[in-house]
Amino acid sequence: xxxxxxxxxxxxxxxxxxxxxxxxxxxxxxxxxxxxxxxxxxxxxxxxxxxxxxxxxxxxxxxxxxxxxxxxxxxxxxxxxxxxxxxxxxxxxxxxxxxxxxxxxxxxxxxxxxxxxxxxxxxxxxxxxxxxxxxxxxxxxxxxxxxxxxxxxxxxxxxxxxxxxxxxxxxxxxxxxxxxxxxxxxxxxxxxxxxxxxxxxxxxxxxxxxxxxxxxxx
Ligand SMILES: NC(=O)c1ccc[n+]([C@@H]2O[C@H](COP(=O)([O-])OP(=O)(O)OC[C@H]3O[C@@H](n4cnc5c(N)ncnc54)[C@H](OP(=O)(O)O)[C@@H]3O)[C@@H](O)[C@H]2O)c1
Numbered sequence: 568x569x570x571x572x573x574x575x576x577x578x579x580x581x582x583x584x585x586x587x588x589x590x591x592x593x594x595x596x597x598x599x600x601x602x603x604x605x606x607x608x609x610x611x612x613x614x615x616x617x618x619x620x621x622x623x624x625x626x627x628x629x630x631x632x633x634x635x636x637x638x639x640x641x642x643x644x645x646x647x648x649x650x651x652x653x654x655x656x657x658x659x660x661x662x663x664x665x666x667x668x669x670x671x672x673x674x675x676x677x678x679x680x681x682x683x684x685x686x687x688x689x690x691x692x693x694x695x696x697x698x699x700x701x702x703x704x705x706x707x708x709x710x711x712x713x714x715x716x717x718x719x720x721x722x723x724x725x726x727x728x729x730x731x732x733x734x735x736x737x738x739x740x741x742x743x744x745x746x747x748x749x750x751x752x753x754x755x756x757x758x759x760x761x762x763x764x765x766x767x768x769x770x771x772x773x774x775x776x777x778x779x780x781x782x783x784x785x
Pocket of ligand 1: 576577578579580581582583600601602603606607640641642643644645646650666667668669670703704705706707708709762
């Protein structure tokens with residue numbers, strides 16, 4: 568495994584916190600970013616306490632993004648664009664893994680695609696010097712925080728840059744998930760909209776982590 572420095576912006580939340588634990592447990596250097604540095608430090612301490620080994624650090628988001636080679640965005644849709652734009656300088660030349668699902672409560676089990684179709688494509692359009700990769704939208708946070716739990720959900724990885732796509736497929740594997748090369752960034756619209764279907768299935772079947780598995784490949 569190539570050890571990487573990863574900043575998870577919004578890692579104080581369930582989705583980013585779960586990914587942080589999995590990557591730190593795998594041996595990566597993980598820092599979580601928050602709007603509030605004290606909140607980041609407290610959340611990082613709590614996440615570190617759940618690790619068998621290693622440390623997760625907490626910093627203000629801009630410092631976290633500057634410190635890392637790969638940045639992961641796990642904030643609500645309402646905050647996605649402003650957060651990404653606020654980090655524009657720190658993101659230059661890096662990979663940004665965008666986990667955002669374009670949903671605004673309360674009707675989250677109905678697809679709510681933005682006018683641009685994909686909210687991740689919209690971020691890439693404003694960050695031309697960053698390689699934006701879409702991934703993890705279909706992975707429920709429910710079991711992410713326990714790295715020993717196998718999650719039955721594939722990760723659709725979309726990006727216009729093939730090498731960046733490959734990097735994130737590897738990151739998915741290191742989080743214990745199967746990353747699938749799902750093509751160019753515009754294909755992210757499928758992953759982004761599929762999440763509402765999974766939320767619908769969760770409600771209907773009274774489960775917390777419905778997922779998707781791609782068949783027909785090894
Ligand atoms: N939860 C899931 O199961 C799941 C599954 C797949 C994808 N996702 C996607 O992953 C992203 C994160 O999900 P989540 O459930 O972890 O979200 P969350 O807990 O609601 O928010 C994550 C973090 O985002 C920051 N944040 C919240 N409101 C903000 C605002 N107005 N401006 C800037 N930052 C704000 C907060 O960090 P600070 O206060 O520390 O700055 C918060 O801890 C979302 O886009 C979601 O659609 C979630």
